[in-house]
Every structure is written in C-alpha cells, then in structure tokens.
Amino acid sequence: MILSDNLSEALKTLKLSSADSTSDSVEGCLDCLLKALAHNNVDTSGKIQEMGVLAMIPTLLSAQNSCTPKVAKLIAEVAKNEFMRSPCVEAGLIPPLVQLLNCKDQEILLQTGRALGNICYDSHEGRSAVDAAGGAQIVAEHIKSLAEAFWTVNCLLNVMKGLLLHKCFKDSLQAQLISMGVIPTLVRLLGVHSQNTALTEMCLIAFGNLAELESSKEQFASTNIAEELVRLFRKQVEHEKKEMIFEVLAPLAENDVIKLQLVDAGLVECLLEVVAQTVDSDREEDVAQLKTASDLMVLLLLGDESMQKLFEGGKGSVFQRVLSWVPSNNHQLQLAGALAIANFARNDGNCIHMVDTGIVQKLLELLDRHVEEGNVTVQHAALSALRNLAIPVVNKSKMLLAGVSDVVLKFLKSEMPPVQFKLLGTLRMLIDTQGIN
Structure with a gap:
C-alpha cells in the first residue's frame, strides 16, 4: 500500500516538475518509478500510461542531463511489456532516443540501446519508427568509428546490447545496414577483437540476423568471414558458444561461394571432429550438436565446387569418413x-x-x-x-x-x-x- 501511494505521488510530482528536468524532485520521482517497476512492472507500466507520463518523456530526454540515464532506463523497463510498445512509439519516444545514440556517455548508451531494443522487439511499428528516425545510419557510423579506433569497445557494446541482441534491426533496417557496408566492418572487428568475448558474441548475433537476408550473402562472400568463423570455432570448448557459431554458419553456407570458402578454411575437419566427439554420447546437447554438424556437412555438399573438392576423385579422406556413417x-x-x-x-x-x-x-x-x-x-x-x-x-x-x-x-x-x-x-x-x- 505504501509503495502504491508513493507511486501515485511520484507520478503526480513528475507531471508537475517535468518542465524543470534538472530538479531534484524529478530525479527522486524517477527513482521511485524505477523501484515500483522492479516490484511490479506490469501494473506500474499501466499506471504510467494512465497518468500520461509517456507524453512528458521526450522533453526529459531532450534535456540530456544527469537524469537522462534514468529516463532511458524507465523506458527500457516499461517497454518490456508488449502492450506498452505502441504507446511508446505514439508518444514520440523513438526520435529522441535515436539521437541519444550520438552520446558518448556509457550508461546513457546502455539504457538507450535497451530502450530501443525493447520497444522494437516483435514490433513492426517500433522498427519503422527507428528506421524513420535514422537509427540504422547512426549505428552503422558508430560501428565504423570503432573499426577506425574513434570509439571504445565498451561504447559500441552498450549500443549493440540493446539493438542487436534484441534483434531490433529487421526487414528494411537490416537492408540499410547491409547497404551501408556494416558487414565488412563487423568482420574486421571480429578479427581485431577476437579476445573480447562480449564483442565477439555481439558480432555473432549481428551476423546471425544479417545473414538471414539473401542480399547479405554477396557482402559476406567478399570478406574473410569463413576464416574468422572457423578460427573462432576451433577455439571454443563450450557447447553454447559453438551453437552461436553454428547459427551463423548455417545461413551463410546456403551460398555456393561461401560454401567453398568454408571448405577451404577447414570447416569440414571441425565438423568431423564434432561428430567423432558426440557420436557415442546420449547427452541432449551432444545429440543436438551431432545433428547440427552432420546437417551442415550435407549442406556444404550441395555446392558443386565444394562437393567436388571434397570428393577428390573418390579418394578424399572426407569422402571416406562420410561413407563410414552409412553402416553406423x-x-x-x-x-x-x-x-x-x-x-x-x-x-x-x-x-x-x-x-x-x-x-x-x-x-x-x-x-x-x-x-x-x-x-x-x-x-x-x-x-x-x-x-x-x-x-x-x-x-x-x-x-x-x-x-x-x-x-x-x-x-x-x-x-x-x-x-x-x-x-x-x-x-x-x-x-x-x-x-x-
């Protein structure tokens, strides 16, 4: 009851104080709202909508002061609820959030990325709004800036965590990123920062999303993505990490040029090793990995050039190993x-x-x-x-x-x-x- 009373009071105070976004009362109200959202997100989000608070947020975001990270976090928490995503778009929150992507503040970038990612999750309306606000262009520029050492790894991660992890960039947004040349830049980042686990995972998630579009295959084929993925795969010992790479390899291997690149990079030997390690195991994750590896092997053989390279006149070691699967x-x-x-x-x-x-x-x-x-x-x-x-x-x-x-x-x-x-x-x-x- 006390929390409910505090929430109602905070909502009223915020409406009265929003004109002065730097006031202590605004920051106190934001703290109260965040606490209430942590306690009961659904009900609190509903009350925030009922009280018309969303309409005040663009003004709070535009001020860019010490309260800005909390405002962005508030949106991120509210947008976890599907019923709140359209109201967030209708309240005009996307344009000021997209502009915050130009900020260098780590916490603002993290919460802004989360907010945009949550609003756009399974929401065509949200993704369209990000598209209209030029979100893809800003993220593409940031990624290129990192490749040129103008941005820190952590800055980019904070943006990618929200936008790419939540699969914000779909449909036309993905196509925009591809046309802006993001793929070669991300491949280059993967090579340079391969020791950074968080950035590596973000790149893999981005590759998995972008590889779904047929228009991306030509750009991927012009990079050394095959070598980078195979090199990364060889280093992995954890099942989950291997699965992440498999999720990128599968759509890429649908392209005949990339099939051959993957064969030349040594993927087949990796797949045969996975099969050898998992064939006698009853563990669910090993059974799944065996299926993924053997299915990917078959996919590589759908390309005429890659198939003939592995056949080697019927004397190739890979061909012989695959034959041994039949009486298994x-x-x-x-x-x-x-x-x-x-x-x-x-x-x-x-x-x-x-x-x-x-x-x-x-x-x-x-x-x-x-x-x-x-x-x-x-x-x-x-x-x-x-x-x-x-x-x-x-x-x-x-x-x-x-x-x-x-x-x-x-x-x-x-x-x-x-x-x-x-x-x-x-x-x-x-x-x-x-x-x-």
Whole structure:
C-alpha cells in the first residue's frame, strides 16, 4: 500500500516538475518509478500510461542531463511489456532516443540501446519508427568509428546490447545496414577483437540476423568471414558458444561461394571432429550438436565446387569418413551419410566411381535394416542416393545385378505409404531401358 501511494505521488510530482528536468524532485520521482517497476512492472507500466507520463518523456530526454540515464532506463523497463510498445512509439519516444545514440556517455548508451531494443522487439511499428528516425545510419557510423579506433569497445557494446541482441534491426533496417557496408566492418572487428568475448558474441548475433537476408550473402562472400568463423570455432570448448557459431554458419553456407570458402578454411575437419566427439554420447546437447554438424556437412555438399573438392576423385579422406556413417548405428549419421552420397552422385563421373567401388551394397544394407525399423527419413535419403546413382546409363545394369530392384520391390510389398512415391521414382530410373541391352 505504501509503495502504491508513493507511486501515485511520484507520478503526480513528475507531471508537475517535468518542465524543470534538472530538479531534484524529478530525479527522486524517477527513482521511485524505477523501484515500483522492479516490484511490479506490469501494473506500474499501466499506471504510467494512465497518468500520461509517456507524453512528458521526450522533453526529459531532450534535456540530456544527469537524469537522462534514468529516463532511458524507465523506458527500457516499461517497454518490456508488449502492450506498452505502441504507446511508446505514439508518444514520440523513438526520435529522441535515436539521437541519444550520438552520446558518448556509457550508461546513457546502455539504457538507450535497451530502450530501443525493447520497444522494437516483435514490433513492426517500433522498427519503422527507428528506421524513420535514422537509427540504422547512426549505428552503422558508430560501428565504423570503432573499426577506425574513434570509439571504445565498451561504447559500441552498450549500443549493440540493446539493438542487436534484441534483434531490433529487421526487414528494411537490416537492408540499410547491409547497404551501408556494416558487414565488412563487423568482420574486421571480429578479427581485431577476437579476445573480447562480449564483442565477439555481439558480432555473432549481428551476423546471425544479417545473414538471414539473401542480399547479405554477396557482402559476406567478399570478406574473410569463413576464416574468422572457423578460427573462432576451433577455439571454443563450450557447447553454447559453438551453437552461436553454428547459427551463423548455417545461413551463410546456403551460398555456393561461401560454401567453398568454408571448405577451404577447414570447416569440414571441425565438423568431423564434432561428430567423432558426440557420436557415442546420449547427452541432449551432444545429440543436438551431432545433428547440427552432420546437417551442415550435407549442406556444404550441395555446392558443386565444394562437393567436388571434397570428393577428390573418390579418394578424399572426407569422402571416406562420410561413407563410414552409412553402416553406423546412429540414425542421424545414417541419414547424413545417405544424403551425402546423394549429393556426391550429382556428377556422372562420381556416380560411376561409387557404383564400381561398392556403395550400392552399403545403401541396400541400410535400406534392409530399415524395412523393420522404418525410419522414413533414412529410407527417403537412401532411395534418393540410389536414384541418383542410377542416372548414368552404364550404372543401370550393374545396379540391377546388385539386387536393387529386389530391395525396392520388398519395400513396395511392405505397404509403407510414405515412401511409395520415392520407391517408384527410384525403380523407374533403374529400369529405364535407355542404354540397357
């Protein structure tokens, strides 16, 4: 009750004293409001809105005095509530907050970044307001300034913690940052400040957000991002840190140029090491990391150049390691191994070499194991691999002699609807009489 009475009194006093933003009464009111928000954020935020306090905040922010960090913190706390984000935008809080990004004061930057980040979280209206106020331009300039040693690392971190950690920059804001050349600057920062854990994490979060846009791939490809990420990955021992890097690698590896860069940088060896370390573990985090690493390996093989580089005429160590996944007892590795073969089999020369070296038998044994186990994803992957291997005319008769048609027919008789279409496609490719005498 006392806290509620104090809150009501503070709200009234703030309305009366807001014209003089330097007064002690204003600072006292802000302290009271922050204390009330810490005690009950939802109810206090509702009362702040009811009393019309938000409309006074632009004036308080524009003054830029000793109270400014507390005003920005007040907004950050209020904007944790989804129902308060639109009122914050409507009250005109975004423009003065964006202008505070030009400030050098550490605490102001931290609280301003938090305030903007919270207002923009899951809010298209908030992000549009930041866009209109030129927020992307200011942040881009700050990032470049740090790269040129005009800003301290801590200053930039305070901005990035709010804006990038909360994924404030989405849609057009991300596109603006890309067009302003932020990506090469961030990559350079990652290399220079790789020992700064906080800045490294912020860069990774920024990369993860920016890499979602297709327009970013070309800019990433023009940097040494592959080398920096692989170097950073090799240093990590914590699962969470590796996951952060994986979240950046996955969208980047969708680009064929970056695929090849990642292969050249040694990512494949890192992935194989992760698989070796986690394959026998039942820990949930290890199982997840095994899946991520093997899935990423398959993704790298979707690029023609990266695939051929790893195939190495069928004699490459990476190719041989991936083949060893097929007879594994781990379903995830069986799946990844079969998908990898399907990717290697996108080249006729590769197909002929693989059939001649007995890969068909490995796939048939894998399928035979899954007649009863019935893992549909593994079945689909193995059948896709067999279908691709059957494309070269010279392979068809060899695969028929190896008994592929018998296994396919066995599956058809087992009445498993999910794989019927895939089975028929494989059988059709296999018995296509073109070239079979």
